[in-house]
Amino acid sequence: MATIDEDLMLRQISRIEKDNFSDPWSLDSLWGSMVRDYNLIYFALGNEEKYTIYSFRGGEEILISGLVDVTIKHEGMKKKPSEILLMGYIIATDIADESELLRVAVADKYKRLGIGRELMKAYKEDLKPHCDKFFLEVRQSNEAAKAMYEKVGYKSISIRKDYYSDPKEDAVIYSMETGPYYKLEEMKG
Secondary structure, X not given: OEEOOHHHHHHHHHHHHHHHOOOOOOHHHHHHHHHOOOEEEEEEEEOOOEXXXXXXXXXXXXXXXXXXXXXXXXXXXXXXOOOOEEEEEEEEXXXXXXXXXXXXXXXXXXXXXXXXXXXXXXHHHHHOOOOOEEEEEEEOOOHHHHHHHHHOOOEEEEEEEXXXXXXXXXXXXXXXXXXXXXXXXXXXX
């Protein structure tokens, strides 16, 4: 385990937030998510060649642990990899046996390389031993995100009318169950 430069992480997350969301979280909100002991942040650090997915739980001392190493497959890559950068992240809660995905985003430069899907898989695998239920909400028009969530096992369970603003839009609520009851149902089906 190692410590991280929280200020650098916040600045990089903030930059990705502004590129991905019409309502980006402020630096204060991001800092709040880093220090709460029931929040987890998963992030991909790397370059055009490979990246590692790390996780850390908020609290007084922020520690990180490496979870997964991923090599990016490029056709005809000729240039040397650039410096190590934050490529994407997830912010989630972890309370009792449930987790809610609060944010997931990938830097524009690294979209469509499977980083979001790998982050989602690492998040699910990391929490699966003690979380039975996972939740999230997404803009109804965000087809790419909905497809990714469904690929990793989420199912749409309801709609929240006019949940988002700027622009006003419904939210689709997704859930994924991984507990013992769900596994029994899966085996029957």
